[in-house]
Structure formats: structure tokens, C-alpha cells
Amino acid sequence: GVLAGFFSNFLFEFWNHLPASMKRLSASNFNSLTRIVSIAAGGSGLSYLYSSDNEVSIGVSVPVPWRESISLPWKIAERMPNCLSSSSPVNSELGPFRLFSLSGGSIPSSESSGVSDGCHNEHSCGCFGRDTFAKAAAKVGPAVVNISLHQGMYGGVFGGKSIGSGTIIDKDGTILTCAHAVVNVQGRSISSKGKVDVTLQDGRTFEGTVLNADIHSDIAIVKIDSKTPLPTAKIGSSSRLQPGDWVLAVGCPLSLQNTVTAGIVSSIDRKSSDLGLGGIRREYLQTDCAINPGNSGGPLVNVDGEVVGMNIMKVLDADGLSFAVPIDSVNKIIEHFKKSGRVVRPWLGLKMLELNDMVVAQLKERDAAFPDVNKGVLVVMITPGSPADRAGFHPGDIVVEFDGKSVESVKQVVDILGDKLGEPLKVVVKRAKNNLVTLTVIPEESNPDI
Numbered sequence: 001g002v003l004a005g006f007f008s009n010f011l012f013e014f015w016n017h018l019p020a021s022m023k024r025l026s027a028s029n030f031n032s033l034t035r036i037v038s039i040a041a042g043g044s045g046l047s048y049l050y051s052s053d054n055e056v057s058i059g060v061s062v063p064v065p066w067r068e069s070i071s072l073p074w075k076i077a078e079r080m081p082n083c084l085s086s087s088s089p090v091n092s093e094l095g096p097f098r099l100f101s102l103s104g105g106s107i108p109s110s111e112s113s114g115v116s117d118g119c120h121n122e123h124s125c126g127c128f129g130r131d132t133f134a135k136a137a138a139k140v141g142p143a144v145v146n147i148s149l150h151q152g153m154y155g156g157v158f159g160g161k162s163i164g165s166g167t168i169i170d171k172d173g174t175i176l177t178c179a180h181a182v183v184n185v186q187g188r189s190i191s192s193k194g195k196v197d198v199t200l201q202d203g204r205t206f207e208g209t210v211l212n213a214d215i216h217s218d219i220a221i222v223k224i225d226s227k228t229p230l231p232t233a234k235i236g237s238s239s240r241l242q243p244g245d246w247v248l249a250v251g252c253p254l255s256l257q258n259t260v261t262a263g264i265v266s267s268i269d270r271k272s273s274d275l276g277l278g279g280i281r282r283e284y285l286q287t288d289c290a291i292n293p294g295n296s297g298g299p300l301v302n303v304d305g306e307v308v309g310m311n312i313m314k315v316l317d318a319d320g321l322s323f324a325v326p327i328d329s330v331n332k333i334i335e336h337f338k339k340s341g342r343v344v345r346p347w348l349g350l351k352m353l354e355l356n357d358m359v360v361a362q363l364k365e366r367d368a369a370f371p372d373v374n375k376g377v378l379v380v381m382i383t384p385g386s387p388a389d390r391a392g393f394h395p396g397d398i399v400v401e402f403d404g405k406s407v408e409s410v411k412q413v414v415d416i417l418g419d420k421l422g423e424p425l426k427v428v429v430k431r432a433k434n435n436l437v438t439l440t441v442i443p444e445e446s447n448p449d450i
Contacts, residue, residue, distance in 0.1 A: 132303055136248055137260045139305025142231035143168040144298060146199040146252040147177055147208070147222065165251035165298030166198070166222060167233045167307060173206075173224040176330065177297030178312050179213040182220050198224050201258060212337040216280045216345075218312055219325065219333040220297075233299060236306025238285065238326035241268050249289035249311050249322070251298025263289035263320070269411075270323065280345065280446075281410065283329065285309045288320035300324040336419065344419040346443035349386020350393065352410050353378045369432040375408040376400055376430070391441035394431070401428035421445055 147164045164181025168174070175198065182196050198208040206224040213220035224230075241247075245265045253259050267286040275284070285300065291311050300309035309324030336343040353359070355376045363370045363378075379397040382389050399407055402416050403425045417425075420443055427439045 128303075133246075133248060133260075133262055136301055136303050136305040137250060140167070140233045140248075140250055140299055140301050140307065141258065141260075142201050143233040144201060144250050144252070144258075145175060146255065146257055146294075147175075147181055147297065148197045148199075148255075149182065149194075163252065163255050163294045164296045165294065165311070167297075167299045167310070168230050169232060169235065169307075171229040171232050173226050173230055175208065175222040175224065176310060176334075177220050177222055178310065179215050179218045179220040181297050182210045182222060183213045183215070196222060198222065199257070200230075212341065214333060214336075214343045217282065217325065217329070217333050217343065219310070219330055221334070221337060233301075234304075234306045235327060235331070236302055236304065236308045238268075238308045238328045241265050241285065241302070241308060241326075243267060246303050247287055247289060247308065248301045248303075249287070249291050249295060249298065249324075250301055251291070251295040251311060253292035253294040255294055259295075261290040263287045263322075266320075268326075275323070281414070283326065283411070284312070284323040285326050287322050287324065289322050291322045300327075339419075344421065345446045346417050346419065346421055347387065347446035348417070348441060348443055349383035349388040350379055351381040351383075352399070352413065353380050354409050355398070367432070371398055371430040371432065371434050373398055373400070373430060377407055377410055377413060379429070387441050387444050391427070391439045392437075393429070393439060393441075397429040397431060397437075399427060400430050400436075401426075403427070417443060 145166045145168060147166045164177055166175040166177035166181075169176050182194060194210045196208045196210065198206045200206070206226065208222040208224045211221045211223050243265055247263060247265055249261045249263070251259060265285060265287055270284045270286040272280075272282040272284070285308075287300065289300070289311075291298075291314050295311050296313065298311050299307040300311055302308050308327050310327070310330055311322065311324045313323050315321035333343055355373065355378050357374060359378075360370075360373060377399040379388075379393055379395055379399065381395060382393050399413065401407065402413050405412070405416055407413050407416070422442060422444075424440050424442050427441055429437050429439060431437060
């Protein structure tokens with residue numbers, strides 16, 4: 001009790017001697033702080049005072065058994081030791097709580113920021129600062145461009161121009177954008193390299209050349225020439241995204257440059273078939289970021305300021321339904337461009353369906369001879385005269401192994417298939433009564449106009 005009283009008196013004396021500009025805590029927070037310091041003292045915890053030229057921090061180290069019983073707005077620090085300033089004293093056995101940090105500037109309350117100024121990497125440790133989104137937008141912003149086409153080249157909208165956004169991914173002027181913003185959307189391919197107008201965030205305008213465009217994936221590469229190095233965006237990975245992650249959509253909707261909207265990832269693998277889009281199978285990131293005409297081709301950014309997708313479309317007359325191409329898929333398209341100048345898509349002539357417990361149970365009810373499987377890829381239909389037809393596939397086959405690798409999804413089959421053309425591939429299928437059959441299929445290139 002004496003020790004607790006000592007710390008409480010010390011806290012009041014410290015508070016009374018602070019300059020007026022540094023007294024930024026509310027009375028309720030100050031009372032809560034007094035209680036926790038008393039608890040720490042009564043529980044044989046250690047308190048520390050850290051100061052620098054323009055900052056004063058008060059913290060306590062609380063024994064582990066006591067920590068679960070403490071309810072504070074700062075309790076999040078218990079789960080985020082990385083948010084502590086590297087120069088602050090830490091006792092790893094007791095567990096540090098950095099209660100607050102005072103400086104000559106404004107002090108964000110626990111309600112407004114949730115973290116102290118000592119958090120150097122807010123999102124990685126689970127906490128957000130008031131400028132987390134601002135920092136992410138600032139990292140990618142200079143590399144976001146406006147792309148426009150004059151009416152008469154490919155047909156345009158919005159005041160005689162077709163508009164879109166893009167992201168500079170190389171300082172030599174290589175720009176990632178969507179195909180429908182730079183090529184004739186009425187056709188299925190481009191007959192020549194078109195020209196576009198590219199406007200940078202600093203107001204400079206360049207004439208860009210469409211180097212590559214793939215209508216099916218809606219990915220295009222535009223090149224501009226600059227005498228000086230250009231700002232570039234950092235490419236991240238979409239494979240680490242999960243539903244609920246915060247993301248930003250950056251672009252030029254309705255030609256309004258430097259526009260940033262925020263939202264969360266709603267789905268990481270929304271299939272094109274779910275959206276009623278036929279043709280080649282594609283997966284999209286679904287977000288609730290606000291995007292509008294002109295956003296297409298702009299980056300979808302995580303809180304690290306890394307590009308994790310390319311905004312491509314929204315559902316008309318619906319709020320909170322926006323879609324982006326995952327950056328991992330974009331990278332594969334770019335590799336095709338570099339290697340072949342086009343996207344090479346092998347074709348087998350199979351229509352496949354992923355199995356789950358419910359689908360398997362229904363198929364078992366219909367046919368008692370259906371193979372004993374929990375997962376796999378079911379062959380639903382075979383195109384007559386296709387490579388799969390010539391290889392001996394039958395409707396009802398379950399693909400369990402493709403090119404020596406076990407598979408459970410259509411995406412795995414597509415990934416393994418890659419850009420293999422004319423190369424014999426061994427495929428193991430399971431048939432009625434659990435009969436295993438090994439087939440050899442030779443992929444052909446798909447017709448890009450189909």
C-alpha cells in the first residue's frame with residue numbers, strides 16, 4: 001500500500017509539472033492511469049519513466065498473473081510488444097505496458113488511434129494509427145496515372161474520352177492497366193499497338209504505347225518514355241490476403257486524380273462463373289471499396305502500401321461489390337507477355353467441378369458405385385475431338401493426380417498446366433468402384449477468339 005501510494009503521488013507530481021501543451025489526457029484516462037500504476041506497484045510491478053528531447057513516456061511492467069485481470073484501453077499493448085519504442089526499457093519476464101507518450105504535438109486518445117507513437121509498424125503488429133491509410137496511399141500515390149483515349153481511336157465515353165487508371169511498375173515507364181481501358185472493347189484482340197495519353201500525378205503528360213493486351217484476363221501493359229526515372233509502386237502478394245483485410249483503391253474515377261477509397265476484402269477467390277462471366281475461368285478479389293468508371297486499371301493496395309490487385313469492375317446499381325484481379329495472377333500474365341509476347345493458354349477440352357462433402361454425398365445417393373473420395377476434381381463434360389477426348393477421359397472421372405502432383409481443385413490443375421503445350425502429361429483418375437486409371441494427355445493451345 002505504501003508503495004502504491006508512492007507511485008500515485010509521483011504520478012500527480014509529474015502531471016502538475018508538465019507544460020500546458022503536453023497535458024492532453026482526459027480526466028477519466030488520468031484516473032485509469034493512476035489505478036493501473038497503483039495495481040502495478042501493489043503487484044510488485046515495475047514502473048518506468050522514459051524521456052527524450054520532445055517526448056515523455058510512462059510505462060509499467062506487470063507480472064504475468066496480474067495482466068489478465070487488468071482492463072485498460074491500452075491493454076492492446078500486451079499483445080503487441082513490437083509497438084513499444086525500441087529505446088524504451090523492457091522487462092521481458094514481467095511484460096511491458098507502455099501506457100502513453102507525451103510530446104509537444106497533439107496526443108491521440110486511445111479512442112482515436114488505438115496505439116502509441118512508438119508503434120513503428122502498426123499494421124504488422126495488429127494496431128492502426130490515425131495515419132495508417134495515409135501512409136499507404138502516399139507510398140503508391142505518385143505511381144498512379146490517368147490513362148485516356150481520344151474518341152475516334154477505339155470509341156470513347158465521358159466527354160469524348162475513354163478513361164482509366166494505371167500503375168507505374170518500373171521506373172523505365174512500364175505501366176500496368178486494364179485492357180478494356182486501352183483497346184477496342186468490341187473486339188476480342190488488338191490488331192496494332194495503340195496510343196494513349198498518360199497523365200502523372202505531378203501533372204506531366206506523356207504519349208503511351210500499348211505494348212501488350214489480353215482481353216480474357218483484362219490485363220494490358222503501356223509504355224511511356226521519360227528522360228528522368230519515374231516513381232514506381234511496390235508489388236505485394238495477393239496470396240496472403242484474407243477476408244476482412246483492409247485495402248485501398250487508388251485511381252482516377254471520372255478523371256478525378258488522386259482519389260483514394262478504403263474498404264475490406266470481402267472474398268479472395270470470387271470465381272468468374274459466380275459473376276455470370278463465361279469463357280476462361282478467372283478468380284477475382286471482391287472488396288467493398290468504392291470504385292467508379294475511371295478506377296479501372298488502378299491499384300488495390302494493402303496497408304503496407306503494396307499493390308495486391310488491379311481494380312477492374314463493379315456491379316452496377318449495387319454498393320460494396322467491387323472486383324480486382326489478384327496481383328499474383330497479374331504477375332503470371334506479365335511473365336507470359338515477357339516470354340511470348342502474348343498469353344499462352346493450354347487447352348484440354350475438359351469441364352471440371354470441384355468436389356466437397358455435400359456434392360460427394362449427393363453423387364453417392366445417385367450411384368452406389370461412385371468412388372470413395374472426399375475431395376477431388378470431377379470431370380463433368382468432354383469436348384469431342386479435344387486432347388482430353390483423345391486421351392480417353394470419361395464423364396464422371398475424378399482427377400486425383402495431375403503431372404505427378406495430387407490435386408483437389410481446378411485451380412491446382414490450371415496452375416500445374418501452366419503454359420505447357422505439346423508436352424505429354426500423366427493424369428491419374430479414379431472411376432466407379434475405385435478403379436484407378438492412368439491417362440496421357442497432350443495439351444494444345446486454346447483459340448483466343450473463343
